[in-house]
Amino acid sequence: MNIRRTYRIPENRQVVLNKLIKLQWVNFFFRLSIVAAIYFAMGNSQAMKAAWLEDILTLGPPLAFLIAMHIQKRPPDKSYPYGYHRVNVIAFLFTACALFALGLFLLVDSTTSLLEAKPTSIGAETFYGHTLWAGWVMIAALVYSAIPPFILGRMQEKLARHAHEKTVMADAKISKADWMTAVASVIGILGVGMGLWWADAAAALIIGLDVTRDGYTNIREAVGDLMDRRPHSSETGKPEELPALLEQQLMALDWVERASVRLREEGNVLSGEAFVEPACDKDLTSNIVQAQHLVENTDWRISEVVIMPVTDLTRASD
Template sequence: MDVYANLKQGERGVWISIIAYIFCSIVKVAIAWYAGSEALLADGLNNTTDVVASIAVLIGLRIARKPPDKDHPYGHFRAETISALVASFIMFAVGVEVLLRAVPSLFSPESTAPDIVAGWVALGSAALMLLVYRYNIRLAKSVNSQALEAAAMDNRSDAWVSIGTFAGIAGAQFQLHWLDPLAALVVGLIIVKTAWDIFREATHRLTDGFDFDELENLKGTISKIPGVSEIKDIKARYLGSSIIVDATIHVDPELNVLESHVITEQIEQRMSEEHRIKTVHIHIEPDERLAR
């Protein structure tokens, strides 16, 4: 399955997330106002940001599927990363809003326990999001979609947020009224932290950042190919969910063009099989140490 087919498959998982988030956000916000729960309201607003963020990811995946053109010879794959960056801004703004609402409630002497129905709604939402997580994480691994895998991780974190919301509301039933706004405060911090993690990863990729240990792992794979005497240079960068590798290798100067080309094909095959990397650019130079 090529990268374009993977992007299309990834859209299916994003749509499932969007539908689940819309349902959860509507139910949570409505019940939160009825039950007087700051924690459930914060959880519902969190799901609202997830809807917007998922839509941004969906738009990014759609744009990323566009084929290369005159102005984009490498394709539009980075639209996926840019959409994640936009989503992080939205999530951060809502996270701050949740914190601004939670802090005054936490120190309010008139805090009252919310209706327990809010807790059951939060627990039901957690169960639903865990099911969505299991579906999306399996799909992400089968189509090798990092964007969908990130969405799945967000599904799982939302489930844990809802479990924390349930705990706060349940605790408030035992006259621990401060637990509900405290849970809202924790939810706000989780939203801000998630937004920061997405922002950091997106900017790292957009500036051609790449994990050093992973690069060493790729280097080790190439060095094991017969005929590669030395790796002079190797670089890697992300193009959306895909990885592009550029490497300069030394080979025996006595090899002819065909023999050298066979080595590059072996490298490309190994990188595809072991790392699922489809784009590898190899530059060959003679190893003067092997000159006869």
């Protein structure tokens, strides 16, 4: 028996989502300003070029989240009878692929520079008749590029945990990679200034390794969601115990002999099936309705669970 209901976002979560939307707009415009600052200060630095290209790609995740939030509000229709919740997974996968592609580019580009032993030249700039080493301009731009991601990333992570938003959680990791990239680039530029020609490319290589690792981890997480993997915590990445909790609650009902629950993630909500072996057939329909209310009120993320009475639970849940 499938009792379809319209999914309603809890009021407290809606408040968090509104904050996340505002935060992602702020994040997007700060990243735009960082892209401009790094571009004008880039020069011939490999680390600066790596940081600039990374900043360009980081414009995508907040936009993907904002678009997904708009599409997600659409009600179920004939073409999409299960709603549009999984648009968040698509945004999450887009974010992960962009991050992974960037990491691979940085790895190849920086490794090539190290193998070819190309020294990085950082020239000088003239300001109002005074000559200034261009490295200081680069460092100033990098320091600016580190501050907003450091602050916004912590805010993203905190709100994403409350709202169970994996796209924003992944974007928080990107923000962390941003400020780490800036710090590594500063070290590389200072190394070049001290005569260590390899420091700039080495810093870019370290950045590439970190970005590639984060990209791969997030791709694996997004693909798992698309393949109907059991729910995983957005904080720890470990499987959740919610299916076992629902089974215990169902078996606590007088009319249920045994129960087995399967859940999957559809964006930031959960759906699945609950197979129950009735102890008796009396008032079965009303009992199923009771079980439906019990399941859907256990966790705000549960959008729909099909309650299916079976005679042989072992065969039904295989």
